[in-house]
Amino acid sequence: MLDDRKLAVLRAIVSDYIQSREPVGSRALVERHQLNVSPATVRNDMAALEEEGYITQPHTSAGRVPTDKGYRLFVDRLAQIKPLSRAERAAITAFLAGAVDLDDIVTRTVRLLAQVTSQVAMVQYPMRPAVVRQVNLVRLNGARGLVLLIDSAGAVSQRHLDLGLAADDDLAGLRDRLNQLLQGLSQRQAAERLGDFPATVDPELRPVANGVCAQLLDLIATDPQARVVVGGVGNLARFADQFDSAVKPVLEALEEQVVLLRLLGQATAEVTVRIGQENDHASLARASVVASGYGASDDAWASLGVVGPTRMDYPSTMASVRAVARYVSQILAEG
Amino acid sequence: MLDDRKLAVLRAIVSDYIQSREPVGSRALVERHQLNVSPATVRNDMAALEEEGYITQPHTSAGRVPTDKGYRLFVDRLAQIKPLSRAERAAITAFLAGAVDLDDIVTRTVRLLAQVTSQVAMVQYPMRPAVVRQVNLVRLNGARGLVLLIDSAGAVSQRHLDLGLAADDDLAGLRDRLNQLLQGLSQRQAAERLGDFPATVDPELRPVANGVCAQLLDLIATDPQARVVVGGVGNLARFADQFDSAVKPVLEALEEQVVLLRLLGQATAEVTVRIGQENDHASLARASVVASGYGASDDAWASLGVVGPTRMDYPSTMASVRAVARYVSQILAEG
DNA sequence: TCTTGGCACTCGGATCGGGCGAGTGCCAGT
DNA sequence: ACTGGCACTCGCCCGATCCGAGTGCCAAGA
Numbered sequence: 001m002l003d004d005r006k007l008a009v010l011r012a013i014v015s016d017y018i019q020s021r022e023p024v025g026s027r028a029l030v031e032r033h034q035l036n037v038s039p040a041t042v043r044n045d046m047a048a049l050e051e052e053g054y055i056t057q058p059h060t061s062a063g064r065v066p067t068d069k070g071y072r073l074f075v076d077r078l079a080q081i082k083p084l085s086r087a088e089r090a091a092i093t094a095f096l097a098g099a100v101d102l103d104d105i106v107t108r109t110v111r112l113l114a115q116v117t118s119q120v121a122m123v124q125y126p127m128r129p130a131v132v133r134q135v136n137l138v139r140l141n142g143a144r145g146l147v148l149l150i151d152s153a154g155a156v157s158q159r160h161l162d163l164g165l166a167a168d169d170d171l172a173g174l175r176d177r178l179n180q181l182l183q184g185l186s187q188r189q190a191a192e193r194l195g196d197f198p199a200t201v202d203p204e205l206r207p208v209a210n211g212v213c214a215q216l217l218d219l220i221a222t223d224p225q226a227r228v229v230v231g232g233v234g235n236l237a238r239f240a241d242q243f244d245s246a247v248k249p250v251l252e253a254l255e256e257q258v259v260l261l262r263l264l265g266q267a268t269a270e271v272t273v274r275i276g277q278e279n280d281h282a283s284l285a286r287a288s289v290v291a292s293g294y295g296a297s298d299d300a301w302a303s304l305g306v307v308g309p310t311r312m313d314y315p316s317t318m319a320s321v322r323a324v325a326r327y328v329s330q331i332l333a334e335g
Numbered sequence: 336m337l338d339d340r341k342l343a344v345l346r347a348i349v350s351d352y353i354q355s356r357e358p359v360g361s362r363a364l365v366e367r368h369q370l371n372v373s374p375a376t377v378r379n380d381m382a383a384l385e386e387e388g389y390i391t392q393p394h395t396s397a398g399r400v401p402t403d404k405g406y407r408l409f410v411d412r413l414a415q416i417k418p419l420s421r422a423e424r425a426a427i428t429a430f431l432a433g434a435v436d437l438d439d440i441v442t443r444t445v446r447l448l449a450q451v452t453s454q455v456a457m458v459q460y461p462m463r464p465a466v467v468r469q470v471n472l473v474r475l476n477g478a479r480g481l482v483l484l485i486d487s488a489g490a491v492s493q494r495h496l497d498l499g500l501a502a503d504d505d506l507a508g509l510r511d512r513l514n515q516l517l518q519g520l521s522q523r524q525a526a527e528r529l530g531d532f533p534a535t536v537d538p539e540l541r542p543v544a545n546g547v548c549a550q551l552l553d554l555i556a557t558d559p560q561a562r563v564v565v566g567g568v569g570n571l572a573r574f575a576d577q578f579d580s581a582v583k584p585v586l587e588a589l590e591e592q593v594v595l596l597r598l599l600g601q602a603t604a605e606v607t608v609r610i611g612q613e614n615d616h617a618s619l620a621r622a623s624v625v626a627s628g629y630g631a632s633d634d635a636w637a638s639l640g641v642v643g644p645t646r647m648d649y650p651s652t653m654a655s656v657r658a659v660a661r662y663v664s665q666i667l668a669e670g
Numbered sequence: 671t672c673t674t675g676g677c678a679c680t681c682g683g684a685t686c687g688g689g690c691g692a693g694t695g696c697c698a699g700t
Numbered sequence: 701a702c703t704g705g706c707a708c709t710c711g712c713c714c715g716a717t718c719c720g721a722g723t724g725c726c727a728a729g730a
Contacts, residue, residue: 023693025693026693027693028693037702037703038704039693039703039704040696040702040703040704041701041702044695047694047695057693057694059709059710060693060694060710061692061708061710062693062694062710063693063694100494100553101493101494101495102495133474134473136471139468140468140487140489146485146491148471148483150473150481154475154481154493154495156481156493159435159436160437232590233568233590234583234586234590237583237587240575240578240579240583243572243575243576244572247572247575248569248572248575251568251569251572255566255569361722362721362722372673372674373674374674374722375674375675375676376672376674378723378724379724382724392722392723393682394680394681395679395680395723396679396680396682396722396723397682397722398721
């Protein structure tokens with residue numbers, strides 16, 4: 001069905017269209033690429049490609065434009081990921097070096113990714129297959145208190161709560177017992193143990209213990225992974241002309257954490273591309289997502305990626321996403 | 336110079352233009368407002384207003400459009416803040432109720448503000464005239480450690496650091512001494528005391544103590560106030576037609592924390608409006624910022640506000656910003 | 671002195687039609 | 701199987717025209 005030349009034609013169409021943003025015709029194609037055939041021949045191939053649904057005409061007597069299916073074929077079989085230049089690599093390492101904590105790493109990463117791809121970047125907070133390292137209980141003002149949960153990956157989560165009139169010594173005791181109980185446990189184990197805990201404390205302290213346990217359970221349940229940071233929205237400016245159809249839905253989608261998580265999808269070690277309709281979110285039917293898992297070990301812990309127009313430069317974008325994912329993983333692994 | 340009728344004409348022009356988004360002419364003006372004079376008279380007044388720089392003509396034979404100066408006069412002397420409807424008030428309280436911690440409050444506030452004003456909202460993290468409540472030192476994996484600073488307002492800040500091979504007992508001792516030293520101190524006092532601290536510890540622990548102090552000083556110096564959360568960017572969609580001139584610069588400005596802080600400006604108890612050029616940021620020459628201080632006490636602790644087109648509905652926006660600022664302050668005060 | 675109706679004038683925006691050119695599909699020839 | 705040639709299609713550009721909202725100015729009236 002699709003011989004080598006037809007594939008070459010498709011590849012040429014995709015790369016020209018990505019660059020020029022305009023339907024590409026047979027003549028221009030043979031001129032810009034070494035196809036060694038005449039425009040007429042290319043036209044025949046184009047007709048075949050159109051028949052198969054890989055390209056389409058905006059209107060009669062216009063050039064051809066790749067369809068989602070065409071991009072898919074391009075990405076799967078025709079594109080080779082461009083290696084990054086030395087300068088780009090240097091920029092990436094420089095940008096990520098010197099991050100002071102997890103928040104900082106994530107913030108820098110999202111900026112970096114937006115910058116190198118000139119697109120909108122999304123970075124999911126790394127999931128931590130971590131164990132409880134410490135529980136802390138602090139009284140703030142009056143009855144107001146704070147419960148802290150620190151895990152071995154260095155993530156700190158917190159909740160306010162009402163500590164009532166409990167004495168400081170009692171609180172310290174409670175804290176110590178919780179630490180003894182939970183230290184070193186995985187999130188699931190910790191949740192189990194917490195269920196029975198209140199019953200074991202002095203009835204007088206029962207209410208406070210109940211409150212603390214409830215908040216802790218909530219903290220454990222609230223996966224911090226559910227946070228996705230977005231950056232580079234200004235890069236959408238390039239698509240101002242199709243604002244309503246292309247930019248607006250993306251802007252709206254970007255405000256919803258839930259949508260972002262769906263967009264990033266399952267974290268996979270390899271770079272994955274979802275083109276147009278393949279995104280299970282209607283408003284992104286004209287956008288593509290290039291994502292990759294990243295993390296400090298072999299199994300990916302979270303996802304990062306960019307969202308851009310279906311007609312994006314896939315080879316470069318995929319290369320950038322892959323590179324950033326790798327460097328961040330490295331930084332995370334180093335601690 | 337400007338008699339009552341001219342002011343009335345200006346007010347009418349501003350409100351019509353805000354609504355219709357189109358230059359407003361003399362005929363339309365007398366029809367839509369009870370000015371009780373003829374179009375010709377209004378034209379004379381318009382000429383005077385234009386002379387003074389309050390309005391301008393996009394081109395000969397077009398209607399008039401308010402200038403920044405015109406909006407300024409409108410806001411200062413002609414606008415009365417619209418009271419919110421009962422439903423709006425209810426929505427605000429409902430939206431803010433049930434926030435679990437500071438992050439949550441800020442997140443909800445920014446969403447709320449974006450929603451009620453249909454514009455881009457910015458909320459600065461509340462500054463805390465707080466005192467140190469607790470310092471914590473946790474070992475994570477190997478040498479990696481975490482230093483936590485908790486203040487009386489319940490804000491938790493953290494830094495990673497290298498704890499070397501120090502024994503857990505030594506770390507606990509260090510922590511206890513730091514707590515004794517710093518508890519109850521303001522940020523400035525704490526910074527002072529920390530300077531001398533490392534000299535007082537066992538030489539063997541000196542390196543670790545130095546590291547901890549450095550991070551703590553950095554935490555104290557890094558004003559958490561420097562964080563501004565943005566939301567409702569999708570609301571810019573309404574201005575898609577002037578994308579390049581109006582939306583793009585705003586999108587870019589919104590990505591820069593520094594710019595956001597400048598935009599929000601000094602926190603003042605009252606609602607303040609900066610119109611067009613009054614913003615000391617060139618790219619926002621065509622936008623206005625409506626901001627208000629908020630916080631749990633009389634002196635405002637931080638700012639929140641919205642940014643929108645100079646031709647925005649100032650009375651409603653100011654009302655919404657004021658209301659949200661008040662309710663958030665209330666929530667914060669309640670703890 | 672202020673207001674008003676009248677009038678000539680301006681100019682942006684919408685509408686229309688023709689010409690241009692890129693691009694196609696098809697066919698006959700090599 | 702490829703190629704050159706040819707007729708045809710259609711979107712886009714361009715200029716001409718028309719329309720109407722809106723203005724400035726002036727002379728008359730309160």
